[in-house]
Amino acid sequence: MLIDGKSLEKGSRLESDVCILGCGVAGTVIANELKGKFNNICVIESGNENFDPEVQALYEPSSQHKTFFNPHYSRLRMLGGSSNHWENNTSPFDAIDFEKRDWVKDSGWPIQYADISPYYKKAAEYCGAGSQGYAPQTWEKNLGEQSITHDSQTIDTGISIFSSPPVRFFASYGDALINDTALKVYKNCNVVDLAFDEASEEVNGVLFETQPGNRFYISAKLVILCFGGIENARMLLHFNKSKNNRLGNTHDNVGRYFMDHPVVEAAHFFPNDQSIYKFYQDSHADGKNIVAYLKLNDQAIRKHGLNNLRLPLIPKDNFYLSDGVSSFHILKNAASEGEAPDHFGTHVVNFIKDIDMIAEGISRQKFKTKLFDDAEEIEGFMVYMMMEQTPHRDNRIKLSANKDRFGIPKIEIDWTLTDSDKENLWKALEVLAQDVGERSLGRLKILKEREQRMWREGIGFGHHHMGTTKMAANEKEGVVDKNQKVFGTKNLYVAGSSVFPTGGHVPPTLTITATSIRLAQHIEKEHI
Amino acid sequence: MPTLSRRKLLISAALPAITVPITSLASAVSTSQNKELNPTSRNEEFAQVYQSWVKQDLGEPKQYLETRLSLSGEKNLDATLIQKLSKEDFKNGLIIDIHGLKLSKFEAAYIANMGAV
Numbered sequence: 001m002l003i004d005g006k007s008l009e010k011g012s013r014l015e016s017d018v019c020i021l022g023c024g025v026a027g028t029v030i031a032n033e034l035k036g037k038f039n040n041i042c043v044i045e046s047g048n049e050n051f052d053p054e055v056q057a058l059y060e061p062s063s064q065h066k067t068f069f070n071p072h073y074s075r076l077r078m079l080g081g082s083s084n085h086w087e088n089n090t091s092p093f094d095a096i097d098f099e100k101r102d103w104v105k106d107s108g109w110p111i112q113y114a115d116i117s118p119y120y121k122k123a124a125e126y127c128g129a130g131s132q133g134y135a136p137q138t139w140e141k142n143l144g145e146q147s148i149t150h151d152s153q154t155i156d157t158g159i160s161i162f163s164s165p166p167v168r169f170f171a172s173y174g175d176a177l178i179n180d181t182a183l184k185v186y187k188n189c190n191v192v193d194l195a196f197d198e199a200s201e202e203v204n205g206v207l208f209e210t211q212p213g214n215r216f217y218i219s220a221k222l223v224i225l226c227f228g229g230i231e232n233a234r235m236l237l238h239f240n241k242s243k244n245n246r247l248g249n250t251h252d253n254v255g256r257y258f259m260d261h262p263v264v265e266a267a268h269f270f271p272n273d274q275s276i277y278k279f280y281q282d283s284h285a286d287g288k289n290i291v292a293y294l295k296l297n298d299q300a301i302r303k304h305g306l307n308n309l310r311l312p313l314i315p316k317d318n319f320y321l322s323d324g325v326s327s328f329h330i331l332k333n334a335a336s337e338g339e340a341p342d343h344f345g346t347h348v349v350n351f352i353k354d355i356d357m358i359a360e361g362i363s364r365q366k367f368k369t370k371l372f373d374d375a376e377e378i379e380g381f382m383v384y385m386m387m388e389q390t391p392h393r394d395n396r397i398k399l400s401a402n403k404d405r406f407g408i409p410k411i412e413i414d415w416t417l418t419d420s421d422k423e424n425l426w427k428a429l430e431v432l433a434q435d436v437g438e439r440s441l442g443r444l445k446i447l448k449e450r451e452q453r454m455w456r457e458g459i460g461f462g463h464h465h466m467g468t469t470k471m472a473a474n475e476k477e478g479v480v481d482k483n484q485k486v487f488g489t490k491n492l493y494v495a496g497s498s499v500f501p502t503g504g505h506v507p508p509t510l511t512i513t514a515t516s517i518r519l520a521q522h523i524e525k526e527h528i
Numbered sequence: 529m530p531t532l533s534r535r536k537l538l539i540s541a542a543l544p545a546i547t548v549p550i551t552s553l554a555s556a557v558s559t560s561q562n563k564e565l566n567p568t569s570r571n572e573e574f575a576q577v578y579q580s581w582v583k584q585d586l587g588e589p590k591q592y593l594e595t596r597l598s599l600s601g602e603k604n605l606d607a608t609l610i611q612k613l614s615k616e617d618f619k620n621g622l623i624i625d626i627h628g629l630k631l632s633k634f635e636a637a638y639i640a641n642m643g644a645v
Binding site: 323349443444447 | 614
């Protein structure tokens with residue numbers, strides 16, 4: 001049943017066995033998995049079926065971070081959550097991502113890859129990625145293409161599967177929820193607090209408002225936070241203010257270890273033979289797009305002490321790959337700031353050397369005219385890297401003094417990319433350059449002279465918010481245990497990428513789905 | 529609209545792709561006169577490689593090429609040999625950075641030599 005919270009009569013008393021807070025990917029999957037197994041499940045969602053700017057404004061941070069992309073624009077607060085605008089880029093984590101790696105501080109999950117992998121198949125079906133899995137060999141056979149990494153000691157091939165069109169989770173699975181008589185989805189309901197009994201360590205219910213001040217209470221035997229990678233931390237910090245930090249925060253871990261996947265263009269690859277890279281371009285099969293990408297293998301990661309890294313190859317033309325055009329922008333920006341950029345000499349040389357491509361750019365922009373035919377010839381590949389960020393305690397979501405219209409403090413974001421993570425990227429590219437050279441595949445150009453611009457206005461993000469309610473073996477190191485139960489509580493769980501201790505190089509939705517299925521099975525086992 | 533051909537250093541540096549045979553070191557070191565291998569438009573770029581090579585205190589590229597060929601026991605410098613020696617260099621970590629472009633030491637010397645003249 002779908003109930004508009006605005007239609008609830010004042011003073012209504014609501015009850016539930018399981019109360020799921022948030023109806024994005026994690027909330028939808030858990031509700032769907034628990035459906036039919038409990039007598040009274042409710043899902044509380046702030047938004048409704050459509051984008052509503054007033055609801056969306058509840059995501060606004062207190063202030064705009066100077067580098068980090070504003071989550072007000074990257075997340076969606078509505079039924080189905082951010083799946084309403086995702087790219088549907090799915091692939092599983094690597095086994096090494098779960099390991100405690102001595103060279104990656106605060107790495108290591110309290111579970112292994114083997115604990116999650118049984119759920120990936122079903123998760124892939126939820127995500128519209130089919131049931132054929134992500135093994136490169138399967139797709140080499142299906143597509144009749146070859147990977148270039150069979151004889152490499154350093155790099156492997158990974159597979160991304162995109163559903164086309166993308167799966168919008170509530171549009172796809174919402175009917176199954178609202179047609180279930182034992183399940184109620186409440187929309188336009190904003191959670192404002194939890195009722196928690198410190199003595200029994202149990203959450204007894206949830207307080208929510210449909211309009212500021214119009215408050216309702218729903219009792220619950222079990223509560224699952226599915227607010228999202230940032231909002232899980234925000235709400236848990238907010239709840240904890242009146243609960244002596246007993247909800248998983250006795251060691252001040254809630255909101256910390258905040259991570260994303262920084263995305264940067266740090267290299268260009270010039271192949272000897274472009275025809276052998278078809279596997280790494282967009283292929284279509286059964287309503288899905290299949291794209292292979294390069295990645296470092298476990299051996300190279302261990303040998304060189306590197307973070308994980310995704311290296312997709314994106315074909316680009318002469319104009320795009322021109323060093324001169326890039327240097328032109330760097331020199332222009334530096335001049336406007338009255339500074340000389342790093343690698344000044346290189347940029348000047350690039351400018352002179354590539355003056356024809358700069359002329360091409362000016363002509364295109366000013367006169368809408370192309371000058372050189374071969375400007376559009378594919379010359380090589382942009383290597384658009386998705387980096388694993390080392391979890392860092394000082395990268396965090398905090399509560400500010402400013403509040404939203406329901407009285408929930410707005411967030412402040414502390415986020416930086418450490419110098420060691422940046423160095424890791426350059427080291428990884430040196431490893432890649434050696435590999436492709438050794439195997440006569442082509443030559444790599446590492447764009448270190450663009451570094452100054454790359455880490456500022458050039459940086460992109462996966463918009464994958466992770467780590468803020470970290471899964472750990474004990475309360476000292478994290479917020480939830482290996483079954484995603486909040487430390488210090490008996491019946492409060494967290495779902496979503498906020499529980500990921502590390503993020504690999506992988507868009508998290510498939511793993512959010514897999515961990516949500518796993519959590520639902522755990523709840524079924526422990527609480528029925 | 530003018531149609532201009534524009535092959536860059538980055539492509540020419542992928543030496544295994546070069547199909548023009550070079551029959552001896554003597555011809556290799558004199559390729560600045562060889563229009564087919566070294567069109568005028570590339571001279572400036574080859575000169576850059578030479579400057580980078582010299583800046584890295586690697587001596588004269590010609591001397592390096594002679595020594596390396598002598599050590600390899602090969603007499604004929606052709607595309608196959610360049611490819612073989614480049615692969616060896618990458619395997620052994622003998623990699624030269626030319627404004628971010630990662631070249632084998634041998635191919636860097638080869639290009640630098642063309643830019644030295």
